[in-house]
Amino acid sequence: MSNGKDAMTQVNHPLDLPIDLQEALDATVADVSAYQGQGVLPSYLPSLTQVNPRKLGIAVALGDGRTFAAGDADEAFSIQSISNVFSLSLALQQVGGSLWNHVGKEASGSAINSVVQLELEKGKPRNPLINAGAMVVDDQLIGHDSADVAVNELMEFLRERCGDCTVEIDQSVAISESQGGSLNRSLAYYMAAFNNLSHPVEDVVSVYFRQCAIAMTCRQLAKAALYLAFDGTDPLTGDQILLASRARRILALMVTSGHYDNSGDFAFRIGLPGKSGVSGGILAIVPRVGTIAAWSPGLNSAGTSLTGSIMLEKLVERTGWSIFA
Numbered sequence: 001m002s003n004g005k006d007a008m009t010q011v012n013h014p015l016d017l018p019i020d021l022q023e024a025l026d027a028t029v030a031d032v033s034a035y036q037g038q039g040v041l042p043s044y045l046p047s048l049t050q051v052n053p054r055k056l057g058i059a060v061a062l063g064d065g066r067t068f069a070a071g072d073a074d075e076a077f078s079i080q081s082i083s084n085v086f087s088l089s090l091a092l093q094q095v096g097g098s099l100w101n102h103v104g105k106e107a108s109g110s111a112i113n114s115v116v117q118l119e120l121e122k123g124k125p126r127n128p129l130i131n132a133g134a135m136v137v138d139d140q141l142i143g144h145d146s147a148d149v150a151v152n153e154l155m156e157f158l159r160e161r162c163g164d165c166t167v168e169i170d171q172s173v174a175i176s177e178s179q180g181g182s183l184n185r186s187l188a189y190y191m192a193a194f195n196n197l198s199h200p201v202e203d204v205v206s207v208y209f210r211q212c213a214i215a216m217t218c219r220q221l222a223k224a225a226l227y228l229a230f231d232g233t234d235p236l237t238g239d240q241i242l243l244a245s246r247a248r249r250i251l252a253l254m255v256t257s258g259h260y261d262n263s264g265d266f267a268f269r270i271g272l273p274g275k276s277g278v279s280g281g282i283l284a285i286v287p288r289v290g291t292i293a294a295w296s297p298g299l300n301s302a303g304t305s306l307t308g309s310i311m312l313e314k315l316v317e318r319t320g321w322s323i324f325a
């Protein structure tokens with residue numbers, strides 16, 4: 001998108017930070033060493049159980065272009081439903097506000113893949129960050145094109161945002177998503193039954209399974225999301241990626257619905273808009289400052305990275321970055 005009237009001022013000077021961020025990240029990783037390897041791997045997705053549970057990484061991208069990282073921050077993992085934030089950005093860019101005719105804005109309070117809720121609410125998912133909502137978004141993204149075109153657009157978007165054209169889909173994870181995808185297909189069929197999908201279920205789930213299998217490092221992920229920290233504008237180029245109003249709404253959804261039925265706990269402990277994925281990745285946004293991506297594969301009982309969320313908690317304690325501060 002080109003510059004628009006609600007684009008914000010470009011950040012082109014070093015941000016004045018109260019602490020040495022590299023020291024803070026190193027100390028944060030050291031702090032959580034007792035938790036390394038803890039949590040459970042999601043057994044319903046075989047590809048994710050083959051990951052070394054002791055992996056631990058964290059990266060910060062700042063609006064002035066600097067990145068800082070510690071631990072395994074340059075090792076790629078499948079970003080899973082963190083990708084929902086990016087597909088939502090693209091869909092809002094392409095179809096605009098009519099997207100909200102198909103998906104709600106409320107916290108779900110249920111598991112990410114609750115069929116019960118979808119049945120009760122007649123095929124309109126609670127929000128775009130749970131599985132059903134993400135599939136509705138994908139359906140809209142396909143638009144008048146094909147599933148493959150939609151996936152390619154999403155990949156191009158991510159590569160451009162993180163400035164790395166090597167970002168790819170992990171095909172073995174994508175196959176595993178599809179093989180273990182009965183519940184996601186059920187959700188999609190429910191929505192189709194309520195006329196909330198315009199494309200065949202297999203097309204829609206094929207986009208969703210592939211977006212979940214996008215492999216990125218913490219550093220790439222943090223860089224890719226910087227526009228969300230700066231009102232939809234790339235702070236390095238000044239390009240408006242998304243209308244400011246839409247970027248803010250995505251942040252609101254990340255606060256209320258970014259972590260399954262664990263979002264209240266995340267807001268309470270960390271106080272930043274965020275999105276978790278079942279691979280143990282967490283993306284968090286620090287408005288007007290930058291972004292944080294953490295990764296540790298073991299999950300808590302709600303599906304959020306156990307050690308990743310503790311890392312974020314420790315970092316926010318050090319930096320004072322909570323939006324409620």
Ligand code: GLU
Pocket residue numbers: 079080081082112113131177184212276277278279
């Ligand atoms: N591929 C996973 C699923 O659909 C993604 C879930 C997540 O990361 O929240 O179950």
